[in-house]
Amino acid sequence: MPSTVLQRLYQTLGLTGDQEPRDPASPPERNAPSPLPTFAHYVRSRFRLQNQPAKAEDITTAFRQRLEAGLQALDKQLSSCDLFTLPAGSQEWTDTGINLAAGESITVMGDGGLYLSRRLDVVIGPNFGLWYRIINRDNKGHVNLLPLGGAVITAEQGGTLELIAAVPGEFGDAQGGFDPDTASLKVNGEFTAAVLRWQVDTEEALTAAAAADTTLFGTVLARFKEPIQPPKGWHYLWRLGASEIYQEKENSLCCATHANGGILQYPVNLALNSDLVFNWQWCVDALPSKLAEHIQPTHDYLSIALEFDNGLDLTYMWSSDLDIDTIFQCPLPWWDKRETHWVVRNDPADLGHWLNESRNVLADYQRAIGGPLPNKVVGVWLIANSAFQRGEGRCRYRQINLRNEQGTKIIYD
Structure with a gap:
């Protein structure tokens, strides 16, 4: 069966979103596993619930x-x-x-x-x-x-x-x-x-x-x-609301999500050149999903992302079960036309430890999104979701910056 037919089947079943490449002449890399095994694990986990959910x-x-x-x-x-x-x-x-x-x-x-x-x-x-x-x-x-x-x-x-x-x-x-x-x-x-x-x-x-x-x-x-407020310069994406899951604490930008979610945004204005590098440190203490996050019912995750001036974003995520360098389109409606995920961490032994990350933005964009290049990076996002399985996710960020030959743009120090 052609892969495009399978993709349409998965989309019809509500497991994934639109996976068609934006530019068929230069299709991006897509290497996520079949959604069916993850969905089967998910259904089993749900049916093991001891009590029928309350009305x-x-x-x-x-x-x-x-x-x-x-x-x-x-x-x-x-x-x-x-x-x-x-x-x-x-x-x-x-x-x-x-x-x-x-x-x-x-x-x-x-x-x-x-x-x-x-x-x-x-x-x-x-x-x-x-x-x-x-x-x-x-x-x-x-x-x-x-x-x-x-x-x-x-x-x-x-x-x-x-x-x-x-x-x-x-x-x-x-x-x-x-x-x-x-x-x-x-x-x-x-x-x-x-x-x-x-x-x-x-x-x-x-x-x-x-x-x-x-x-x-x-x-x-x-x-x-004591209102929970994000650091100065950051704001919540109105589409998901100000859920009060982010706050500055102990010299880091902390996230605590439980049965909710949110996107925290910081505006920037930097040209997308070959020398632009995205750096950050993060310490993930708990992941909100125990199952692979590439299907709609299990799409609970923690990530950091870059937004571009063409309305698209590339999000670097920590996965509980997907391989490093797994790249997939967001499985959720509306987001499937805008957001691409890239797994950069998945080792449970690294939970609770501060880790350094550094990514060449242009190279990652060409590999993960493809098509005509945007002109600028216009935002840095912190993303958390725990709404589907109602688990708990906790992480901390620091030393977030964008660097090129002209200098360094500090996002959060």
């Missing part, structure tokens, strides 16, 4: 009951609590009817699940699937992820709060419109979102709430008192 409606019912119990002792602090059911796959924003003045703060929390496959327990939680925007009189807003399933939101400008349950990557623009390529995505389940307004100072209210129910309110209070 989203049962989770949200328990959340509502626990929230009601936790708020009973807060009558002096609480002004109002509004609950909203957000169905999966609707692609329709819910107008809460809650109008916020500029600078006003509210607390938003949620629970439930968006199931891509309930039997295989592929589910997105509210920490990576509950989104909000504040629409002002000009109907302008910006899509924002509700990190960790609960947070204090402050309206920079006045407007109406809107909420939605959506799988990361469904949005087609930063205002919350949807990409037509994701319209066929089959998702079921729901979130329940609670919007809390307090009569007293937010910290005072959350302190009292955390005393009543630490599990429910403790994380929200901790993040309010």
Whole structure:
């Protein structure tokens, strides 16, 4: 059977994305193994789950009951609590009817699940699937992820709060419109979102709430008192949201992901010449997947990437099971037309150790992506995903730079 036919079969099965070369005259290297053995291992691992995954409606019912119990002792602090059911796959924003003045703060929390496959327990939680925007009189807003399933939101400008349950990557623009390529995505389940307004100072209210129910309110209070922010100059890719998984700590840029993900970006503007070298150090402490990461259900990984001015990116990743120098197109929709992965580390003995990396950017681009060359490198990305198998990934970065004959561009020292 021709390889192109197999590729289309794998894509139809939802294992891989579009693998067609962008320029058939100069096809890039693609050497990932067949996705079928990895998928078989994945299915076996899912069927070994001891219990059938809980239904989203049962989770949200328990959340509502626990929230009601936790708020009973807060009558002096609480002004109002509004609950909203957000169905999966609707692609329709819910107008809460809650109008916020500029600078006003509210607390938003949620629970439930968006199931891509309930039997295989592929589910997105509210920490990576509950989104909000504040629409002002000009109907302008910006899509924002509700990190960790609960947070204090402050309206920079006045407007109406809107909420939605959506799988990361469904949005087609930063205002919350949807990409037509994701319209066929089959998702079921729901979130329940609670919007809390307090009569007293937010910290005072959350302190009292955390005393009543630490599990429910403790994380929200901790993040309010000590927000997790990336280093200066870095920002999250809006498409996946500010998930608060990156922070500067102990002289390194640290990542901790668990059942979520995110892309942290640093803008640059450097010509793509033959002497351009990408250098970094990283220490990976835990990988989010125990299976090969080249298919959609197991695509949980840690990596560092370069973005080019043609909209493409090349990401250097650490794999749990793929061979060094395995090169493959991203298996996820939308990303399959933009992102190429290159395995540069896979030895479990190296986990927990600082390692040095150095790559010639032009040579790697020609081998991994091919076709017409871009003119510039326009960004450095840190990428983490643990949403599919809901594992845990931890890594640290330092000494990130781009170097050519003219000098060195320090990204993170």
